Amino acid sequence: MTDYSRHLLEAFERRSARIGVVGLGYVGLPLVRALHAAGFAVVGFDIDAQKIEKLKRGEGYLKHLGPALFRDLAASNRFSPTDRPADLAGCDAVVLCVPTPLGGHREPDLSFVRDSTRLVADVLRPGMLVSLESTSYPGTTRELCLPILERAASRFGGEVGRDYFVVFSPEREDPGRKDVQTHQIPRLVGGITPHCTRVGVSMYSAAIEHVIAVDSAEVAEAAKLLENIYRAVNIALVNELKTILTPMGIDIWKVIQAASTKPFGFQPFFPGPGLGGHCIPIDPYYLAWKARELGHTTRFIELAGEVNHGMPSYVVSQVAAALNTDAKPLKGSRVLVLGIAYKPDIDDVRETPAAEIIDLLMEAGAEVSYHDPHVAVFPPMRKHSIVLASQPLTEELARASDAVVIVTDHAAIDFGIVARHAKVIVDTRNAMAKCGPVAGRVVKA
Numbered sequence: 001m002t003d004y005s006r007h008l009l010e011a012f013e014r015r016s017a018r019i020g021v022v023g024l025g026y027v028g029l030p031l032v033r034a035l036h037a038a039g040f041a042v043v044g045f046d047i048d049a050q051k052i053e054k055l056k057r058g059e060g061y062l063k064h065l066g067p068a069l070f071r072d073l074a075a076s077n078r079f080s081p082t083d084r085p086a087d088l089a090g091c092d093a094v095v096l097c098v099p100t101p102l103g104g105h106r107e108p109d110l111s112f113v114r115d116s117t118r119l120v121a122d123v124l125r126p127g128m129l130v131s132l133e134s135t136s137y138p139g140t141t142r143e144l145c146l147p148i149l150e151r152a153a154s155r156f157g158g159e160v161g162r163d164y165f166v167v168f169s170p171e172r173e174d175p176g177r178k179d180v181q182t183h184q185i186p187r188l189v190g191g192i193t194p195h196c197t198r199v200g201v202s203m204y205s206a207a208i209e210h211v212i213a214v215d216s217a218e219v220a221e222a223a224k225l226l227e228n229i230y231r232a233v234n235i236a237l238v239n240e241l242k243t244i245l246t247p248m249g250i251d252i253w254k255v256i257q258a259a260s261t262k263p264f265g266f267q268p269f270f271p272g273p274g275l276g277g278h279c280i281p282i283d284p285y286y287l288a289w290k291a292r293e294l295g296h297t298t299r300f301i302e303l304a305g306e307v308n309h310g311m312p313s314y315v316v317s318q319v320a321a322a323l324n325t326d327a328k329p330l331k332g333s334r335v336l337v338l339g340i341a342y343k344p345d346i347d348d349v350r351e352t353p354a355a356e357i358i359d360l361l362m363e364a365g366a367e368v369s370y371h372d373p374h375v376a377v378f379p380p381m382r383k384h385s386i387v388l389a390s391q392p393l394t395e396e397l398a399r400a401s402d403a404v405v406i407v408t409d410h411a412a413i414d415f416g417i418v419a420r421h422a423k424v425i426v427d428t429r430n431a432m433a434k435c436g437p438v439a440g441r442v443v444k445a
C-alpha cells in the first residue's frame with residue numbers, strides 16, 4: 001500500500017474525505033444523497049447553471065426524488081453545488097455521472113465523458129480517486145479516461161495505482177423505484193490496477209451497503225452492459241411472443257403469470273409499447289459498436305433492437321384494427337393517449353415510445369390528446385416536436401374519445417374513469433386487468 005492509498009482509505013473510513021460528483025442528473029443526484037447521508041462533504045458540479053441555481057435555492061428539478069432532498073441539501077454546510085470546475089480542486093475523489101448518448105448513426109457519443117475527464121485532469125493531484133459511473137463499452141476507462149489523466153499526472157510524476165487511482169463503478173439506478181435507494185443497490189467496482197480497486201471499494205463501502213470488487217474496470221463496464229442487454233433481449237422476446245400469441249387468442253400476460261409459477265430457471269419480463277429511458281434503448285449499441293470495431297456482429301442486440309423498435313407501430317396497428325371493428329378510420333378519430341413518460345410514476349420522457357406512437361397516430365390523421373399526471377407539456381425531443389399539453393382525465397374526455405391507448409400505467413392515473421366510460425381501450429400494460437369490470441372493449445397490444 002502506498003502513502004497516498006493509506007491516506008485515502010483513512011479519509012473514507014473517517015468520512016473526512018471531500019467528494020466531487022460531476023453531472024447532477026438521474027444518477028449523480030441520488031449518489032450525492034448517498035454520499036452526503038454517509039457523512040461526506042460533497043461538491044456537486046454541473047455545467048448546467050440552472051440546475052446549480054435550483055440546488056442553491058433548494059428547488060427540486062427531479063420530481064421522483066421528492067422535495068425534502070433538495071431542501072436538506074440546500075440547508076447543509078456539507079453540500080456545495082457549483083458550475084465552476086476549479087471548485088473540484090480540493091476533492092479527494094471525483095465521480096463522473098455524465099450522459100453517454102448515441103450519435104446520429106447509433107455510435108457512442110463519449111464527448112461528455114471526455115470533457116468531464118479533462119476537467120478532472122485540470123485539478124488532478126497526488127492522492128486523488130477518479131471514478132467513472134457513466135455506462136459505456138468495455139475499455140472506456142482505460143482507453144479514453146486514463147490517457148487524459150496520465151498526461152495530467154505527468155505534471156507531478158504520478159503513476160496510476162500508486163499516486164492516483166482510477167476505477168469504473170457502474171450505476172444501477174432505477175429512477176422512481178421506491179423499494180430500494182442508491183445505498184441499498186449492490187455496487188461493482190473495478191479498477192485500472194488492484195490498488196485502484198481497493199481504494200474505490202473503500203470509498204463506496206462508506207456510503208453503500210454492499211460493494212463487490214471485480215477484476216478490472218473492463219469487467220465492471222461489461223457487467224453493466226450485460227445487465228442491460230439481458231433486459232433488452234428478454235423484453236424483445238416477450239414482445240415478439242405477444243405479437244404471435246395475440247392472433248391465436250392467447251393472452252401473453254396470463255402466459256407469463258403461468259410460467260412465473262416455476263420456482264427456478266424463469267424470470268418474468270413484460271411486453272410493452274417499446275423501450276424508453278436512457279439505458280435499455282441505448283446501452284446495448286455501445287457494445288455493438290465496440291464489437292464491430294473488432295469485426296464481430298452482435299446478433300442478439302440487433303434482433304432485440306429490431307423487435308423492440310417495432311413496438312410503437314405495432315401498437316398503432318392495433319389501434320387502427322380496433323377502430324376498424326367499429327367502422328372508423330384512424331383519420332379523424334379522437335385518440336387519447338394515457339401516460340407519456342417512458343415508465344410508471346416518473347416524469348422522464350427520454351426516448352419514450354409515446355412520442356413515436358403519437359407521431360404515427362397524427363401522421364395517420366387521428367386527433368390525438370394525452371393525459372399524464374407527471375408531464376404537463378410534451379417537451380421538445382431530438383426526433384419529435386409534438387405540441388400538446390396534458391388534458392385532465394374526465395368522464396367527458398374518456399367518453400368523447402374513439403379510442404384510449406394506455407402507454408404508461410402511472411399509479412396516479414384514475415383507470416376507473418377509463419373502465420367505466422371509454423368505448424375502446426388499447427392496453428399495452430395490462431392496466432385494465434387490475435380495474436374490475438370494464439364497460440368498453442379492451443384490446444391488449
Ligand SMILES: NC(=O)c1ccc[n+]([C@@H]2O[C@H](COP(=O)([O-])OP(=O)(O)OC[C@H]3O[C@@H](n4cnc5c(N)ncnc54)[C@H](O)[C@@H]3O)[C@@H](O)[C@H]2O)c1
Nearest residue numbers: 023024025026027046047048097098100116134135171173
Ligand atoms: N437514468 C438512469 O436511470 C441511469 C441508470 C444507470 C446508469 N445511467 C447512466 O448514467 C449516466 C448519466 O445518466 P443520467 O440519467 O444521470 O443523465 P442526466 O442527463 O440525467 O444527467 C447528466 C448530467 O450531466 C451534466 N453534464 C454533462 N456534461 C457535463 C460536464 N462536462 N461536466 C459536468 N456535468 C455535465 C448534465 O448537465 C446533466 O445534468 C449515463 O451514462 C447513463 O447511461 C443512467
